[in-house]
Amino acid sequence: MSPKLIQKLDDAAIIAVLIVDEVKHAVPLAKALLKGGVDSIELTLRTPAALDAAKAIKKEVPEITLGFGTVLTIDQVKAVVEVGADFAVSPGCNPKIIAEARRQGLDFAPGIMTPTDIEIAVEQGCRILKFFPAQTSGGMKHLESMSAPYNHLGLKFIPLGGCSLENAGSYLQSPLITAIGGTWIAKRSLIQSEDWETITNNAKEIRTLINQIQGK
Numbered sequence: 001m002s003p004k005l006i007q008k009l010d011d012a013a014i015i016a017v018l019i020v021d022e023v024k025h026a027v028p029l030a031k032a033l034l035k036g037g038v039d040s041i042e043l044t045l046r047t048p049a050a051l052d053a054a055k056a057i058k059k060e061v062p063e064i065t066l067g068f069g070t071v072l073t074i075d076q077v078k079a080v081v082e083v084g085a086d087f088a089v090s091p092g093c094n095p096k097i098i099a100e101a102r103r104q105g106l107d108f109a110p111g112i113m114t115p116t117d118i119e120i121a122v123e124q125g126c127r128i129l130k131f132f133p134a135q136t137s138g139g140m141k142h143l144e145s146m147s148a149p150y151n152h153l154g155l156k157f158i159p160l161g162g163c164s165l166e167n168a169g170s171y172l173q174s175p176l177i178t179a180i181g182g183t184w185i186a187k188r189s190l191i192q193s194e195d196w197e198t199i200t201n202n203a204k205e206i207r208t209l210i211n212q213i214q215g216k
């Protein structure tokens with residue numbers, strides 16, 4: 001990942017993971033998050049609406065740092081680059097996808113959960129890694145222990161999977177962490193019911209916690 005993007009995600013500290021079913025939800029959703037102080041998103045490629053939702057956000061809410069998640073195929077790497085993705089992540093660590101992202105100049109954080117995953121990603125030149133699924137694989141305790149042999153490489157991690165307002169602090173206080181992410185801020189059901197107010201409030205809650213941790 002470029003130093004500029006790393007700095008941006010470090011400052012943001014939170015990435016809202018989104019599953020968008022209808023393109024018409026994209027812009028109000030992005031605005032609701034922004035209103036609550038969350039300006040970085042991971043739009044998952046799990047619905048047919050995702051790419052068009054991204055296009056709408058890029059056009060109407062350009063303040064958003066727009067990443068993609070669930071990037072599983074080479075064609076998807078090409079598609080998100082075409083839309084102008086700021087970054088992308090995948091649940092797993094597929095060297096073919098990492099190589100394509102590099103060919104396309106796309107900032108990419110593959111998912112890792114084991115030392116073997118870390119070594120595959122490092123060999124491919126990745127230094128920011130998505131720790132997934134973070135909570136069920138042991139949270140910070142697992143990550144600290146697993147990443148110890150690689151400390152000299154200066155790796156940084158984005159925990160995803162089971163993160164919440166309650167456990168966010170345990171991750172964000174560690175220097176190993178760039179940002180955390182999760183669906184809890186804008187759950188699929190909240191988006192489907194167009195509950196923008198709750199989404200803004202959820203965003204505000206995590207922003208307040210982050211501001212405390214960052215001493216702002």
Ligand SMILES: O=C(O)C(=O)C[C@H](O)[C@H](O)COP(=O)(O)O
Binds near residue numbers: 160181
């Ligand atoms: O598909 C991807 O590339 C992902 O990044 C996976 C998401 O981070 C998790 O699905 C978030 O899970 P929860 O916050 O626990 O609901």
